[in-house]
Amino acid sequence: MSSSERQAKSRAFARLRHRIAAVGVALCLSTGLKASPESSAHFVIDAPQLSPALIQFSRQSGLSIVFPDHLARNIESRPIQGTLSSAEVLDRLLEDTDLDWELIESRIIAVYSKDCESSRDCASAADTISRYPVYVPGLEETYVYGSQMTGSRIRRPGYESAAPVDVLSAPEIELSGAQTLGELLKFVPAVAGNSLSTAISNGGDGTASVTLRGLPASNTLVLINGRRVANDGLAGESVDLNSIPPAAVERIEILKDGASAIYGSDAIAGVVNVIMKRDFYGLLAETFYGQTQEGDLDTQTHTLQYGTGFNRGSLFITGSYYKQDPIFSRDRRVSRSADTRDRGGADQRSSATPNARVVLPDRSAVIAEGQGYRPIGSNDLFDFADFTTAVVPLERSSLFANGSFDFSDQVVAFFDMSFVDTSANATLAPTPVFTGFEQTPLVVSADNRFNPFGSDLTDVRRRLVEFPDRRQRNESTTTRVGLTLEGLAADWNWDLSVNWSRSEATETLSNIVNADRLRRALGPDADCQGADVDGCVPVDLLGPAGSIDAAQVDFLRVSGDVSGYTRLTSFSSNVSRSLFELPGGRSDIAVGFEHRLEATSKRPDALLASTGTIGGTNFEATRGDRRISELYAETILPLWKSTTGYSSLSVEAALRFSDYSDFGDNTAPKLGARLQLGPSVLLRSTYAEGFRAPSLNELYEGASESQAFIDDPCTRPENVGTLPGCSAVADSSRNQFLTVTGGNPELEAETSESFSAGFLWTPGIITGLSLSADYFNIDQDNVVSSSAQFVVNQNARFGRFEENVIRDENGNLTLVQATNVNVGQRKVKGVDLAFNYQAPGRSWGKLSLSGSATYLDEYLARLDASSGAVDLAGTFGDEASEGLGGIPRWKGQVGARWERERWQASWEIHFVSDMREIVPGTERHRTIDNWMVHDLQLGYTFDVLEGLRWSVGVDNVLDEAAPLAASGFNDNIDGRTHELKGRYWYTKLSQRF
Template sequence: MNNTTFRKSLLAATIAGAISFPAAVLAQDNQEDGAQEDVERIQVTGSRIKRTDMETASPVEMVSSEEVKASGYTRVEDLMATLPQLETAAQNSFVANGAAGVANLDLRGLGANRTLVLVNGRRLQPGGVYSQAADVNQIPTALIERVEVLTGGGSSVYGSDAVAGVVNFVMKKDMEGFEVSLGTSGYQHDNSNEYMQGLMDDAGYEYPTGGSGIDGKTYTIDVAGGSLFAGGKGSATFYATYRTNDEMLQETRDYSSCALNGAGTVCGGSATAPVPNFFISPYENGAPNFDEEVFWSLTPDSTFVPFSDNVYNYAPINHFMRPNDRYTFGSFVNYDVNDNFRPYLETSYMHDRTEGQIAQSGVFFQNFVFDVDSEIFNDAQRQQFRDQFGADTDQIMAYIGKRNVEGGPRINNLEHNSYRIVAGATGALSGMWEYDVSFQYGSTQSSSVYINDFYVPRMPQVLGASGADACGEGCIPYDVFTYQGVTPEAANALGGTAILTGITTQRIVNGFVTGETDFSMPSSNYNIAAVFGVENREVDFERVADEVYQLGALSGQGGPTNSLIGGFNVSEVFSEINIPVIEDASWANSFVIDLGYRYSDYSTSGGEPSYKFAVDWQVNDDYKLRGTFNRAVRAPNVAELFAEQGLGLWAGVDPCAGDSPDYTAEQCARTGVSSGQYGNVSSNPAGQYNGIFGGNPDLQPELADTVTLGIVGNPLDNFNFSIDYWDIQMEDRIGTIAPELVIRQCAETGDARWCDAITRSPSGDLWRGTQGFVSATNVNLAESRNSGIDANFNWNTEIGGGQLAVSMTGTYYMTKETTTLPGIADPIECAGFINSNCFPQPEWRHSMNFTYSTGDWWTVGAKWRYLGSAEYNETADELIGDGLGSMSYLDLNANFDVTENISVLLGMNNALDREPAIVGDVNSLNGNTLAGYHDALGRYVFGSVTFRF
């Protein structure tokens, strides 16, 4: 092989689309003098055309199995969150309130449902009863060979959902031997946050101090093995894994031991308190008189006083990290009958169980009518009612806020059982063409069992409300009008359970042929290569809610959870064409054009094309230029189409509530606030309000145009880099219009399409009971533009008799802009900002690896993870300081080959115990932090030992 050819091969093999960890991927046979070169062709994420290297016109980020192991993470979402291209998804292990029990990936912050997840190049099925995105809990980290991240549209190659890109988990399939790994990990933190401790001292709350010890412990067992059979014609690999981790409550960290207010300046709390609070008004002629409403608290002598600071610190009992038990097993089998028929089989199964624990249930300001002469009131209380409302007051209406501290926390038990089977065959049709046909079936059965929440239909009777049945034999009164009058027995009797069960299935039949034609461009020595294929995919989703869920009969659920049954079918044809235009010209070593097209016919929304055009220009031995244009498509999923419309909660503020509303009386009147209510409408201390949410069967697919332009260089033998500009512009985005924005648009414009969506309760609020709400169902409306630059480099050198390898991947975010109401509302820019509309998006973020090895029995590594600052860009969101400061994390690891068959891994992530940034209620994900974005629990220590046989 001449030097030029070798240099080209080395460049292709080492750059690999700007990989984040050095890898050799080009396979070559040893050759005798004069023997013909035999180079293996492989298939890379972003194309079905097999090629001799991993370099494509589309940028592909890679994470090797060595980096996966060195990270020490046992959860796939924790590993992937270290990549700058991924944003913390809505679902991870640090979600308690609203937990779905799944783990999702979110490229570019466009949402998990716009990131396509593959395993060995084929779709992973959707998650569970609450989720339409792929659940990466199904993927065992110990079996990952590498992860390929295509950071651009991929719909023409893979179909719907690949708007932000594709994450492909390539699994180990050709193992020989047997391997057992035993691991453990946990968190450690020094509780010394003076700011938070000061706020809790002011509030009189308890909190931990000093070292935490090791908590949140995880234990893992990973078993894998494989061998050849049938004289080397076949190979089989199997695996089995088990992982369990302990729970962590918010009380274990000082910075999460109280719930901050919206501004992050005071330890807040809930007015639904252990000692009850009441909104009370006279009830006259069948209606309450809210003009005379008072807000009272109960005293130790069972009388009423005006509310002052009787709030409950609900934070400590919430999960900071959920407990989890998960096991998986599966296999990969390949058998070469002959060159024309090579069948393969993949199987996988996962069982996962977790629970999301949040603060106790209670009577969350549900309203009831009471007779003043009822025996539930004492004489002093009766006199207070008549002194306040008039001597002839016979009935009052009370909104009751009483926390169930006597009965313990609410718990959502979440369970998932997923299995996936891929059966297919590949082989040669001729010397130039190959086929691949496969059938894939994936299914996830899941359930949600919500326990220890209050059952609302029992409340009138046990509270003694007017018109309810008397609390007789077998009924235990829930005595909220007597100080500490509620007993544990009364609390338990009022508890209820709600059950959801669901199953989602995905069936895919796929077939394609790939190879080289007999045609070539006149200026090229290479033939045009192509792929032609067809695919049929059917997705069905069924979620069945019991009567308790459907009626919204549990006090702390915020509204009904309805059954959801639906599905769709899509038939597709697709093609790719690889056109070598020229080689060995004065201006190019090679110039190649890639074309792709897919037409998708959906049973729900009709036909929609996607396509791509890509250019790969190898300028010389050291540099190449590349560029792509992709039209990407995402069809609406089952929930977006068919979810029954019902009541739920949204976080934010009612700008017409409080004693100093954001808008004038005239503007708030447009939103339904009367002149008498103006300045007297109560705001929710927890920042949650009612909304009507649900599906829309008339939704159309989302469209996105993705452009990438880049340069790849290998100027030195030990140094390579890539720089890629990317731009994703979307239209017809599916989503809801933020209820708070609806209120503001109504107040500012008076337009009926906004004002008609607002229904206020008789008292003017949007949160007490269920009578006040904002309608916000799914629509095709929003537009967005995300753009930035990805930069990568790899460098290695000899130092001290060993090899030092350094690699870096970073992203500079230029634009992250969303226009919720095109032509009406101004675009919301999130690049470099954080606020109620923007998940924090630093302008620069990177991950840099350092690995040193002598080639002997030990290897050490370090990683520098950096997240740039993000500013608050709305006055209402000026929380602690001016925004989020930059954050650097240092991760350390060391691997020791104790013997030929035993190795030990030790490590510590966030070795300097950097605390997460503290944010107020408006922006917090959990525990006053951006859990999953920042390291939420302190330093993470891990260790494992691996035995090979």
């Protein structure tokens, strides 16, 4: 068929109204570019069967495509590589087959059987509907359903919603070199704040999370294939990204907008939807190895993938093994010491020293030295950075499989399952002992044989360097199983889905102290006469380093264990269809029901549960479960379309009702509008109300004890006698204080209102260019908070919370109690910017440029209705000190990608603007420098052995060191925003058969 004939038929079909749904495969990955069959691009299509080859074509061309999968699945395909028009590629793919193609809308390609070129050829209309050839030339009222995009339950091909959705496709994931999803999402501009990863040692647990807009991870909903899954096993409040095998990921869709009306709770900041691979044919073996310039952080990944199709279905299975070695704090200049005063920072070394530090009854302080004692000097502090891991070693083994089976042309079944096993091992400094500041204070008795002072001692600080380093081992297993039936009945698309997931986790902290034994060992000699006499070994806590011998270590040393799980079982049903014609086109509706059962449990061993350890976190058991039932409805109403079809106006609306068995119900609405002004300009806007149900951990957490980093205002002499809560100058050498937190069954849901407005511009004068800008505003109320720092500040400045703040006779903090309450508020607003440019193919290859950035104009946080709001935009507050992490005003990335025949290269630039912080122990502000890194990758596909590909990359080419964060407890940097590793090289080799 000639090009002119095709264009004539395309114009004819564009005039048709399309209503009847077709069964097939449709891919709708919006690129913001107005692709057409006549536009050229560089294609690399290597799938052995036609069905996945057509899907590869769709992704690389930017065109949506529908085709009869039951016909195309078993047809062999030929490899295509080079710069060609989309029409040329389609002609080559369908050559020598009984299939042909047509352009039925501006960006939708329909593939159909030549044996059914008209409705008459396919017998009656009823017969056509029963056979569903997907598309029939000449049959009016043919409507092709597309695929769902994150943020909507309605299937539409080529539809750009009123809310922006970023898509990280498989090629982009590969070019990033990232081997974990946490590593991949870290540089997304909309991600800020306290996301977890293995770059967080003290305070981490081997898991990884994502935090959109700087809101906590519990405010970002993580989905797998559009479905909810269980959170982290230790009563976690978000999905562990390390439990998702990257080798099985097809793409990641990021909705940066409130979506409670579509998905329910947790989607206040947005949604991260991880789409797993489905259409894969053949066998792939791949290996990855990387290492830093310093010779550490050795990383390896080994992957096997196999996919096949058969007469009525398909099967895909992949297994991978990942191993990451550590970086130690001492091996980087910025992190090798907790004392950063020489660089404008602070001295955060610990007052628990290897030589005993003793406060005498007259309040003078001495330190053990040799056979005696001397007055304490300003440098008598312990540098824990000599011992700690900065990046935690991690191992992960994963298995993932999915498949499909066509019961008929109208009903298809899908299943997927995954099993992931991870283990992480962090090294912490030896256990510190603060006798005066434990949950049950310790007293060195005047009658203790090692006490030369002749009086009871209540404040002794000692770093137990005679013990081995503390080791924190986290292990988890995550299992997920899902079964979905999809079909078509009387013009309705329907699906039924059952999903079950369970995450189990254990944490073991070894080489800590049995507090009950130490209490007895410090008492009178009469109560602790020796292992052979009464089973008790007296302990010399008052001597210099080395005074605690092996027998004393064996008597005191224990391990603390905690285990837990989270489980989620869900059943959902959704139906959707087009309803009626409006002036702008057909309207669509989707309605659905979901029922979930959630449960969690966190069980400490007997010592931890009885506050019987020092050096670990003592807490009571947590257990809770609930039932959730939800109903939703969503519609798209095209209100107007110009006679040319280039301009249009449509409205989107959604409403979701949620009923929780443990806190009540909620109704969340959402409205959106799209105004297309000619072929080049799209205006879009949304308004949504959201909510976050209090987590099971927030509701039912048992009392939990920790040594929290708190800035005590009473350590500054000028506040004594001025602030009502400061009666004496507290000890300024301490920065960690005993804190007890816990759940609150009376919590209410957090609520939010969000608004966005923006535009997408594809200027016709520059083919291949798109520009977008979107303003966002999130107002959040009733925020759950348990801030010990807030309680201490309110007590010192206003005398509030007297029952929650306990001080000794010297004015030192001994205990802070802070349970969960609904008191906080947040307001976040800013702008997202993005551009994409695909240059026309040339003899030297194909070049594409892309970039995105987020500007945060305001981040107002208020911990209590009685306190003022603080603007955190452009600031850093470490999570260890109850801060919300790094909230840079600007965060962006720019990338260039080049392809020519078998060569492929990329250059990525990541940028984080400077941030303000308060130097610990002072009122002084300083600036954390901005940070920019360059990543390069080069790849080549060999023709000697077909399917063999090799790539090499270098991250942080210029070896830009992470900037100093004086208040950063973990390694003097913001490890959630910056990277400590420095220059890092890697290589990857893959063979596809």
